[in-house]
Amino acid sequence: xxxxxxxxxxxxxxxxxxxxTVGISKYAAEQLGDVVYVELPAPGRKLNSGGEAAVVExxxxxxxxxxxxxxxxxxxxxxxxxxxxxxxxxxxxAGWFFRLKLSAPGDLTKLMTKDQYTEFLKGL
Amino acid sequence: MNTPFSEELRRTPLYDxxxxxxxxxxxxxxxxxxxxxxxxxxxxxxxxRAQAGLxxxxxxxxxxxxxxxxxxxxxxxxxxxxxxxxxxxxxRQRYSLLLNDDGGIVDDMMATRxxxxxxxxxxFLVVNAGRKSVDDDFIRARLPANVRFVLAEDRxxxxxxxxxxxxxxxxxxxxxxxxxxxxxxKTTFDGVPCHVSRSGYTGEDGYEIxxxxxxxxxxxxxxxxxxxxxxxxxxxxxSLRLEAGLCLYGHDIDETISPTEAGLTWAIGxxxxxxxxxxxxxxxxxxxxxxxxxxxxxIRPADKAPAREGAEIVDQNGKRIGVVTSGGxxxxxxxxxxxxxxDASHAADGTNIGLMVRGTARPAQVVPMPFVPHRYKRxxxxx
Numbered sequence: 001x002x003x004x005x006x007x008x009x010x011x012x013x014x015x016x017x018x019x020x021t022v023g024i025s026k027y028a029a030e031q032l033g034d035v036v037y038v039e040l041p042a043p044g045r046k047l048n049s050g051g052e053a054a055v056v057e058x059x060x061x062x063x064x065x066x067x068x069x070x071x072x073x074x075x076x077x078x079x080x081x082x083x084x085x086x087x088x089x090x091x092x093x094a095g096w097f098f099r100l101k102l103s104a105p106g107d108l109t110k111l112m113t114k115d116q117y118t119e120f121l122k123g124l
Numbered sequence: 125m126n127t128p129f130s131e132e133l134r135r136t137p138l139y140d141x142x143x144x145x146x147x148x149x150x151x152x153x154x155x156x157x158x159x160x161x162x163x164x165x166x167x168x169x170x171x172x173r174a175q176a177g178l179x180x181x182x183x184x185x186x187x188x189x190x191x192x193x194x195x196x197x198x199x200x201x202x203x204x205x206x207x208x209x210x211x212x213x214x215x216r217q218r219y220s221l222l223l224n225d226d227g228g229i230v231d232d233m234m235a236t237r238x239x240x241x242x243x244x245x246x247x248f249l250v251v252n253a254g255r256k257s258v259d260d261d262f263i264r265a266r267l268p269a270n271v272r273f274v275l276a277e278d279r280x281x282x283x284x285x286x287x288x289x290x291x292x293x294x295x296x297x298x299x300x301x302x303x304x305x306x307x308x309x310k311t312t313f314d315g316v317p318c319h320v321s322r323s324g325y326t327g328e329d330g331y332e333i334x335x336x337x338x339x340x341x342x343x344x345x346x347x348x349x350x351x352x353x354x355x356x357x358x359x360x361x362x363s364l365r366l367e368a369g370l371c372l373y374g375h376d377i378d379e380t381i382s383p384t385e386a387g388l389t390w391a392i393g394x395x396x397x398x399x400x401x402x403x404x405x406x407x408x409x410x411x412x413x414x415x416x417x418x419x420x421x422x423i424r425p426a427d428k429a430p431a432r433e434g435a436e437i438v439d440q441n442g443k444r445i446g447v448v449t450s451g452g453x454x455x456x457x458x459x460x461x462x463x464x465x466x467d468a469s470h471a472a473d474g475t476n477i478g479l480m481v482r483g484t485a486r487p488a489q490v491v492p493m494p495f496v497p498h499r500y501k502r503x504x505x506x507x
Contacts, residue, residue: 033359034166036453037428037460039482055482057430059165059453060359081428 004092005068005111008120012092013068015108020069021096024056027121029091032058035084040076040098047071047100049107054097056087069107071100136182137280137340145348145355153253155183158357165359169455172326172364173496176286177356178347183253186279186334187260191271194237194244200271201235201247204263206383206402208393209247215239217306217321221383221391222251222262227404227411228379229386230262231255232371234332236308236321248308248319250281250332252373280340285330285364287499288352293320293331296346300331305500313343325361327368327498367454367461369422369493375433376420376449376463384411385465387420418446419471422493423462423479429486430460431479437466438478438485445470448479454495461495462488 004014010028013020029035037057047053047067054065076098079086087095102108112120133156142149147158158180160168171177191197198209207220214237222230236248251259264273284293294301299311300320308321316339324330335343347353362372371377377386382404389412396402400409425431430453437446451462462479470477473492478485 033160034164036166037430039429057453059169059363059455060159062430062432 006117007068009066011068021099023096026091035087038080038084041073043073045073071102074099137337138180160357160359161355166455168356168360169363171354172286173456175352176288176292179283179356181283182280185251185256186276187249188274189247191245204266206392206396212237217308223403225403227382227407229377231259239309278337280337282333283324285324285326285328289330292350292352305502326364329501366450367496385416418465421471422491424489424491425460426487431462436480457495
């Protein structure tokens with residue numbers, strides 16, 4: 001079964017078989033507005049937990065996306081190059097950014113569960 | 125708790141309406157303003173170009189110069205600007221620049237001469253929100269004793285922009301259809317006295333409507349009830365004016381930049397070039413003759429990554445040659461667009477340049493502006 005965790009920077013990561021799929025939360029996508037460009041990490045790139053991983057640009061501004069956990073990028077989402085608006089349409093599904101092979105799966109325990117994240121949003 | 129440093133944000137007469145429409149409100153130039161409505165910046169932008177958008181620009185400064193006759197008031201304004209105002213026709217509007225003694229731009233603004241001979245001697249000014257206090261001091265310090273400077277703080281300003289603006293506005297204000305680009309008159313909107321000019325800052329045909337503050341909400345609601353009209357926030361206002369190649373004060377123009385560098389030489393009156401009697405004339409006329417050292421240019425990034433304000437511009441060898449002053453995604457252009465200043469040697473259309481985005485020089489090209497053709501209604505049989 002897959003498990004989703006959230007960061008306080010509004011990234012999500014869904015784990016299955018030691019591979020994490022990463023994107024930005026529905027809340028983040030709504031805050032950004034219309035996404036017009038996404039810059040994704042190339043496969044093979046090693047990411048540190050909390051390190052800069054991707055950039056998402058709306059009409060108004062550019063925002064960093066941070067790696068929720070350490071690992072090596074295995075693939076990124078080719079659909080976002082042609083259709084960056086997928087991030088708005090389905091931020092926690094088809095709008096995923098990249099996948100990574102986790103180097104320290106224990107990192108994830110520090111992240112929020114869906115319920116914890118929902119509570120966290122109420123406090124913003 | 126109040127601290128001496130806390131800045132109280134002001135609200136326009138349409139604040140409650142923005143909130144009721146679901147706008148996201150942000151601080152801008154000392155005001156709480158709608159940056160976007162639920163439709164979002166992209167849809168708001170495209171809707172304005174396809175039909176009509178309503179903008180609250182009440183934060184902008186509405187002012188009057190009032191002198192004994194037109195020639196006196198026009199001369200007073202000419203002492204601070206490079207514009208030709210003495211020959212400005214009745215009911216005509218002109219874009220101009222307040223200039224400091226070094227020829228730097230203190231603000232850009234609109235000035236309209238009344239149509240009615242009874243009001244001749246007045247000029248109606250609209251200045252930028254963020255420059256109001258600077259402009260007020262600047263203007264007051266330069267006016268002769270017989271020309272008064274009056275703030276119209278009790279008025280709201282709405283902009284209705286887009287190809288359907290004429291049809292929508294004419295249902296409430298039939299005279300609007302008679303106006304040509306850069307004409308302005310006093311008329312009525314559903315019986316409410318207002319000042320309407322055919323102008324705006326999106327590159328589209330459209331109007332700016334000045335109304336008494338207490339009538340603003342009714343006027344806005346009447347326009348929003350028209351099928352062509354959606355409310356548009358500051359986000360789309362910015363992307364629309366960028367695509368139209370128009371300068372945003374504090375970004376593309378400021379007190380260090382001359383009209384020559386900014387490519388605004390068309391705002392210098394022909395007579396004024398001969399009389400050489402405007403602030404900074406020595407520098408500006410020298411730059412007109414010799415060419416300025418740096419120039420504002422349009423920029424098209426080659427790939428899809430937008431370059432934002434502040435991005436360095438480099439030449440083919442990586443040497444810094446300028447900086448982006450406005451940049452983002454152009455929804456109608458369907459691509460990133462930018463403007464910025466480059467050394468004059470790199471300002472020719474077609475010049476290949478690099479834009480530093482996140483530490484990498486990304487290929488781009490100097491291109492003519494606007495990015496989207498202007499669609500002003502320059503000629504009708506009316507004013």
